[in-house]
Amino acid sequence: MKKKLALVLSATMMVGMLAACGGGGETPSTTDPADSTEQSSAASDLKVGVFYYNYADAYISTVRTAMDAELEELGVEYQNFDAQTNQATQTDQINTAITDGYNLLVVNVVENASPDAAQNVVDAAKAQNIPVIFFNRDFDVSVLESYAENCAFVGTDPAEAGHMQGKAIGDYLVANYDTVDLNGDGKISYVMFKGQEGNPEAEFRTQFGVEDANAVLEAAGKPALEFYDPSNTQKYLVDQTGAWSAQAATDYMNTILGQYNDGNNNMVELVIANNDSMAEGAISALQSVGYNVEGGDKSIPVYGVDALASAVEKIDAGIMTGSVKQDGEAMAATIATLVSNIQSGAALMDNTDQYTLATNDAGETISNKILVPYSLYSAES
Numbered sequence: 001m002k003k004k005l006a007l008v009l010s011a012t013m014m015v016g017m018l019a020a021c022g023g024g025g026e027t028p029s030t031t032d033p034a035d036s037t038e039q040s041s042a043a044s045d046l047k048v049g050v051f052y053y054n055y056a057d058a059y060i061s062t063v064r065t066a067m068d069a070e071l072e073e074l075g076v077e078y079q080n081f082d083a084q085t086n087q088a089t090q091t092d093q094i095n096t097a098i099t100d101g102y103n104l105l106v107v108n109v110v111e112n113a114s115p116d117a118a119q120n121v122v123d124a125a126k127a128q129n130i131p132v133i134f135f136n137r138d139f140d141v142s143v144l145e146s147y148a149e150n151c152a153f154v155g156t157d158p159a160e161a162g163h164m165q166g167k168a169i170g171d172y173l174v175a176n177y178d179t180v181d182l183n184g185d186g187k188i189s190y191v192m193f194k195g196q197e198g199n200p201e202a203e204f205r206t207q208f209g210v211e212d213a214n215a216v217l218e219a220a221g222k223p224a225l226e227f228y229d230p231s232n233t234q235k236y237l238v239d240q241t242g243a244w245s246a247q248a249a250t251d252y253m254n255t256i257l258g259q260y261n262d263g264n265n266n267m268v269e270l271v272i273a274n275n276d277s278m279a280e281g282a283i284s285a286l287q288s289v290g291y292n293v294e295g296g297d298k299s300i301p302v303y304g305v306d307a308l309a310s311a312v313e314k315i316d317a318g319i320m321t322g323s324v325k326q327d328g329e330a331m332a333a334t335i336a337t338l339v340s341n342i343q344s345g346a347a348l349m350d351n352t353d354q355y356t357l358a359t360n361d362a363g364e365t366i367s368n369k370i371l372v373p374y375s376l377y378s379a380e381s
Contacts, residue, residue: 062328113198162208170216249281279304322378
């Protein structure tokens with residue numbers, strides 16, 4: 001509510017900075033009209049292109065819904081673009097949008113394993129003095145530094161979700177160890193579903209989701225988690241499409257259950273997933289063999305990230321154990337504050353005192369990188 005009030009107040013300032021940013025233009029030909037949203041207002045000549053890495057991502061869909069509402073409330077002209085997890089497609093969309101007169105770019109970059117894609121966006125925008133607001137998918141801070149006066153990032157601390165998830169898992173296991181240890185061997189066998197190689201969020205969630213759980217277990221005198229497949233030295237399964245998809249987790253889990261099951265007395269005893277879609281995909285496979293069914297008597301703990309509405313329903317029903325909430329509405333509202341600044345002629349990072357800024361390895365504040373906090377959702381929270 002406080003963020004919403006701050007947004008409404010900041011939206012009352014209108015005029016400015018647009019002369020330096022460019023004018024109108026037509027819808028880029030690279031975008032299917034059926035996959036876009038456009039809203040016009042005579043009160044503003046700001047033309048915003050919002051570029052999503054993939055509409056099909058469940059969390060991103062929550063951001064897009066909230067972002068549409070925020071931009072419509074501001075009364076700016078905007079259009080959404082779906083890259084469908086293809087960086088080349090997104091690059092073409094952005095370049096065409098610049099040619100067509102879009103004068104503010106809001107970008108959920110596809111490829112962030114390296115900073116190259118984000119840097120290419122900045123270079124193209126900087127050449128035309130167009131502000132850029134990146135969000136959700138983090139990358140090296142050098143990209144922001146290269147265009148500091150007209151570029152910002154709104155996202156999350158990549159490590160925070162992993163730390164929060166890992167501690168929650170550890171606490172749950174300590175409180176329910178004998179119940180979770182299905183075969184009574186004194187150890188907990190787990191599977192980790194990783195969203196994407198090289199993605200900072202996936203890397204840190206994969207690392208700390210296990211490390212922090214083990215720290216809690218060790219403090220309680222319990223052995224560390226054991227990956228279900230000792231031959232897998234990476235100790236995770238990655239969605240090869242990079243889409244963090246439910247289907248990938250379902251397929252993996254169905255294969256796992258063919259060998260690791262009650263009959264063989266080696267059932268996987270814990271699922272850790274980098275997002276809720278993969279957690280729910282794993283649950284789908286578990287339910288096919290009688291586990292994690294509402295009201296059933298067989299269940300293993302499953303943890304995700306995002307606290308999507310569907311995951312929250314499963315947690316409330318006892319089907320899923322917990323999730324770390326990544327607040328799509330808060331992210332959209334924060335981005336809208338920056339859009340309002342550009343709309344009004346203020347500096348990009350004005351009116352952001354209420355937000356948390358990131359720091360670098362030296363502990364210095366990064367003045368154009370805003371972090372939206374996570375929170376835990378579980379039956380106990």
